[in-house]
Amino acid sequence: MNSDKDAPLTPEQLRAARQLLGWSRIRLSARIGASHATAIARYEDGKGQSRYLDLAIVRAVLEAAGVIFFEANREGPGVRLRTPPD
Numbered sequence: 001m002n003s004d005k006d007a008p009l010t011p012e013q014l015r016a017a018r019q020l021l022g023w024s025r026i027r028l029s030a031r032i033g034a035s036h037a038t039a040i041a042r043y044e045d046g047k048g049q050s051r052y053l054d055l056a057i058v059r060a061v062l063e064a065a066g067v068i069f070f071e072a073n074r075e076g077p078g079v080r081l082r083t084p085p086d
Helices: 011-021 025-031 037-044 055-064
Strands: 067-073 076-081
Touching: 011 037, 011 055, 011 067, 011 076, 025 037, 025 055, 055 067
Parallel strands: none
Antiparallel strands: 067 076
């Protein structure tokens, strides 16, 4: 079984993670250091992954911003925000 870090980032998880953070596709593309808003839109819309979009980098940026990804369970894969420290 894959660890959560090895699990693929689904289009639904990517869209949900952005929404949790309140980030647009343009803001995420700026955070990953390139102009990839179109590639992000393509992936989120289920049209496949562009060779220019590195999902490992996308995931790392979102995780650094506080997103936690988890593998599929009976209800599918998901995302949530890390609980802020007290």
